[in-house]
Amino acid sequence: MEKKSGIAAIIISVLAVCLSVFSLYKSTAQNQQTTESKDIQYVMYLGTNDKDTYEPFGTAEEAKAKVDEVLTRHFEGFTIQEANGGWTNENGTVDHEYTIVILLSDTTSEKVHAAADDLIREFNQSSVLIQANETKTEFYSGE
Numbered sequence: 855m856e857k858k859s860g861i862a863a864i865i866i867s868v869l870a871v872c873l874s875v876f877s878l879y880k881s882t883a884q885n886q887q888t889t890e891s892k893d894i895q896y897v898m899y900l901g902t903n904d905k906d907t908y909e910p911f912g913t914a915e916e917a918k919a920k921v922d923e924v925l926t927r928h929f930e931g932f933t934i935q936e937a938n939g940g941w942t943n944e945n946g947t948v949d950h951e952y953t954i955v956i957l958l959s960d961t962t963s964e965k966v967h968a969a970a971d972d973l974i975r976e977f978n979q980s981s982v983l984i985q986a987n988e989t990k991t992e993f994y995s996g997e
Contacts, residue, residue, distance in 0.1 A: 893991035899983040933957040
């Protein structure tokens with residue numbers, strides 16, 4: 855009887871060591887993943903033609919200034935790029951509009967949506983296209 859309980863104690867001890875090693879491995883692997891600075895980069899595409907009149911918001915400079923004003927209320931950093939959007943409308947003709955592309959990192963989906971709500975109101979848009987792309991973010995300062 856003592857042999858059986860001694861063997862059972864050894865088996866339980868081996869299982870406990872295996873479980874401890876596995877837990878340590880998982881914990882280390884999770885810590886390595888979080889220190890790699892994985893991030894979501896949000897890209898917003900804002901058309902600047904009014905959704906009702908199809909008229910431009912104003913000049914490109916006025917539109918960029920308004921976007922800058924809105925984004926400054928929501929984020930500590932952002933990038934604005936200019937683009938020209940085009941699409942085929944319901945009549946089969948191609949429409950074009952000045953488009954502002956906004957790049958955001960180190961933020962949340964909720965903050966992006968709050969900024970998009972303000973941009974939709976300011977520019978009288980039906981929607982803003984938002985893409986969320988997984989990236990690795992690094993602020994590199996040199997050697």
